[in-house]
Amino acid sequence: MKASTFLAGLLAGSVTAAVTVLFSTPQTGSEIRSSVKSASADMKHKLNDVKGKLAELKTSITHMTKEAKEMVPEAVNGIKGSIEQWQLSTENNRLKLEKELSAIQSSLADLEKSIAEQQK
Incomplete structure (x- = not known):
């Protein structure tokens, strides 16, 4: 299809649509102009609201x-401080647990030795 044929068809369709709208509208020309002005003013008002x-x-x-640039580093530092404080507060318990586990392992090793000796 050639561009000129397409443009001719588009022009004919547009003219036909315009004529059809003009003859089928229930409003007079002045009413349509008033309605278009009102709609245009309303759209401008809405556009200004959106802006x-x-x-x-x-x-x-x-x-x-x-605010995020100010608050995030403070929060991160606070969390780091809390973690360090938690680690310090649980250090004694960790050491106690390690000693107890070492003692349990030692007891198990002794028990295994005694069982092995009794089986001989």
Whole structure:
């Protein structure tokens, strides 16, 4: 299909659609113009609202980013401090458990030796 044929068909279809709309509309020309002006004003108002909301969103994101940059390092340092404090507080228990496990292993080794000697 050639581009000129396509454009001719598109033009004919557009003209036909425009004529059909003009003849089938229940409103007069002045009513349609008034309605279009009203819709246009309403759309401009809505567009301005969207622009305002986007500006608020941008400001909010900027503020949140600043807060995150300040708060995240503090939180990380707090968590590190808490972990270090927990490790220090559990160090005595860990040492006791290691001693007890060593004693249990030693007792098991002695028990195995005595069982082996009794079986001979």
